[in-house]
Amino acid sequence: MIPAQFEYSRPAGVQEAVRALADGGEDAKVLAGGQSLIPMLRMRLAVPSLVVDLGGVSDMRGVRDDGDALVIGSMTTHDQVLHDPMVREHAPLIVQATSTVADRQVRHMGTFGGSLAHADAAGDLPSVAVALDATFEVEGPGGRRTVPADEFFVDYLTSAISPDEVLVSVRVPKLSGWGTHYEKFNRVAQAWALVGVAAAVQRSNGTISDARVALTNMGATPIRARGVEEALIGAPATSDALASAAQRAGEGAEPSSDLSASAEYRTHLATVLTGRAVAAAGGI
Template sequence: MIPTSFDYAAPTTIDEALQMLAASPDDTKLLAGGQSLIPVMKLRLADAEHLVDLGRIEQMRGVRMDGDRLVIGAMTEHHEVASHPLVAAHAGVLADAAASVADPQVRHRGTIGGALVHADPAGDYPAPALALDAELVITGATGTRTVPAAEFFEDYFTTAVGDDEILTEIRLPSYSGWGGRYEKFTRVAQQWSIVAVAAEVRVDGGVIAEARIGLTNMGSTPIRARGVEAALAGCAIDDGSVAEACASVAEGTSPPNDINGDADYRRHLATVLTRRAVLGAARQEPAH
């Protein structure tokens, strides 16, 4: 199908984009990579009188260190997140998740910021962002504010970004020396996650010293498995010990029932994938 007609603009600065957005926030949509917005516009499940393309705003691109914080511009494409050495060194599970997004064509067009603001429960960035205690930098006409990932995702396809605001960058603590793994289960290749698990693990003295665990598609927003994180502290790195520590990961979750599987199936998957993700991260095994 063909989308409804709209006016198109491509600003080169954040201030220009905010001015365009402020002129008609209810009738304006922001275009990042377009991998989620364009398909729904073609189906006429969404429309806009004004489309503001953020693709020419260079200040919203790239990966850098700011002291001990990893900073990723919201318009950075998935393939750069997956392949950038700074992301691999300081947020390994995020690089692993980015490499699993869709297919190469999508990874070269889609952006981390667009995916986070889209906030699909089955999307691959929210759980790593939550597990890594990311901070999301949001810019509006009145200035800039920083929202922790735990408060950013509010419900299905709903975030803390206001109608007149733009997500401009993602800031993360450094997890240098930790191991990261994103384990994802799909029915067919390049599908949205039926369930996925993000694990970032620090090993000390041959045991797990700390762990960060995030769950994908186990509720309307990503879920932090803090009980499992506590159980993993001091855990030996063997299948039996890790499986025991991860056994309760699905407790308190509300996974969907749909054509890809019912809630009980997803709870089982979460338990299996958490064990795999933790062991892979702890042993720093190459990603699949």
């Protein structure tokens, strides 16, 4: 299909992009990597009056060290994230999840921030951001503000970004001494996750001293599996203890039923995949 007619803007800086969005109003759309927006334009599921292409904003690309955290520019491609040595060292969970995103072609074009801002419940990176307690730097006409990951994802395909704001970067705390793993189940290669689990586990003297677990596609937004975390922290680092904790994966989740899977099946998957993810993250 052919998209409806729209105006096009390619700003060179963040503030110029913000002004373009403000001028375009609520019908303006941001183009990052385009891997989600372009299909929606072609099917006319999105009919914007203006498309603001962020491809020319160099300040929104790259990864930098910020002491106890990494700052990842929102226009950094998935492939660049995958091969960045700082991300691989300090945030391996991001690498593990990003390596499962679609295929190489999509990873070369799609962007880290675009995937997060799209806020798809079946996307792999939102749950990772929640598990890592990431913070989002958003800029609009009123200046720049910080949004924690657990407040960023509001509803299905809805984030805390206002129509006149852009996601500039994501700040990810470094996890030193943690084991991480991303476990995903999909029906065919390169498909969206039926369910995914992002897990980070810290061990000390044979016990789990800390844990972070978040679920993909178990609700309209990423779900922090607080029950699993509570069961893990202080528990012995054994397969039985981890399997017992994984039984709480469905607590607080609201999985949907669709043509791909029922809510009951997704809950079963969450339990199984959580057990695998925390065991791999804990080195068990």
